[in-house]
Amino acid sequence: MSEYDDVRVLLPTYDEVETVETVVSSFRDVGLRDVLVIDGGSTDGTREAARDAGARVVRQSGEGKGQAIREAVRDHVDTPYVLMADADATYDAADAAAMLEPIRSGDAEHVIGNRFADMRPGAMTRLNRVGNRLINRSFRLIHGEDYGDILSGYRAFTRESFRRLHLSADGFGIETEMAVECAKNRVDVAVVPITYRPRPGGSSTNLHPIRDGGVIFLELYRKAKTNNPLFYFGSVGATVTAAGAVMAAYVLYRWLVHGVGHEIIAVGAAGATILGIQLLVFGFLADMILSLHREQLVRHDRAIDAAGDDGPVNAAGEDDAVDAAGEDDAVDEGEDGR
Structure with a gap:
């Protein structure tokens, strides 16, 4: 038995073979034994590496990170709490306890890890840093909440609160949509400082700053129709x-x-x-x-x-x-x- 038997770690992946085994092992080492990897059709051996590290692996039925998260929580999560992270080794499993504490104590239903609290050199390009700042300021202006870092992929939430969110984004806009829906549906949100590290050498990002940044800005504006x-x-x-x-x-x-x-x-x-x-x-x-x-x-x-x-x-x-x-x-x- 573990103190985290009521928590399932959720890792959406796509061609993350260089890092997924390390990420799964790091969460299991801190006591989070229940790790679910939902994979978007990797061809580099990501699923095999995740299984070898002790994770349960599911092949998602659709495409995109947003669709993977919705499918995973809907069909493959039966625990009351979910800890979500990326499988690129940029987040620190040691922050898991701090991320989970507000929801397990009942102080919040949704927790966002603030990467800017301890961002290591080289973890984010200057263009991405500027884009993130603009998006967060736009979110505060449009939706009236300050969540610190709405694009963070390190989150903890209750399964019940997730089901109250009306999510439709399939790609990287899912984090933005989750933040907007939390503000719209009055979900109690806590912001926790976390460490954000550079991607390990040899791994590549699936994020396209210009294209995905444009999608995120459009999502912020589109959601304002019903929230502001x-x-x-x-x-x-x-x-x-x-x-x-x-x-x-x-x-x-x-x-x-x-x-x-x-x-x-x-x-x-x-x-x-x-x-x-x-x-x-x-x-x-x-x-x-x-x-x-x-x-x-x-x-x-x-x-x-x-x-x-x-x-x-x-x-x-x-x-x-x-x-x-x-x-x-x-x-x-x-x-x-x-």
């Missing part, structure tokens, strides 16, 4: 309104200074301005509806909590009322009989 509609519609509305104002200023300048009219541009300017203002108004209305919806959810949760606290008393009261009603019916029937 004022930003989603307001940003487009402000941009369109500004474009209409610029066109209107150009038309006015040409007419006043040169006496030249630009009817087509003027019509476009008027249309853009009207559309932009409409989008801004729609953004305000959607934000108001969302605020009311959240207030209703809070009241609903409070009502459930209150019902749970008063449940035994109410239940007894209801039973007494039923018994009393039964006695009254019996008396009535007796009187009718007489």
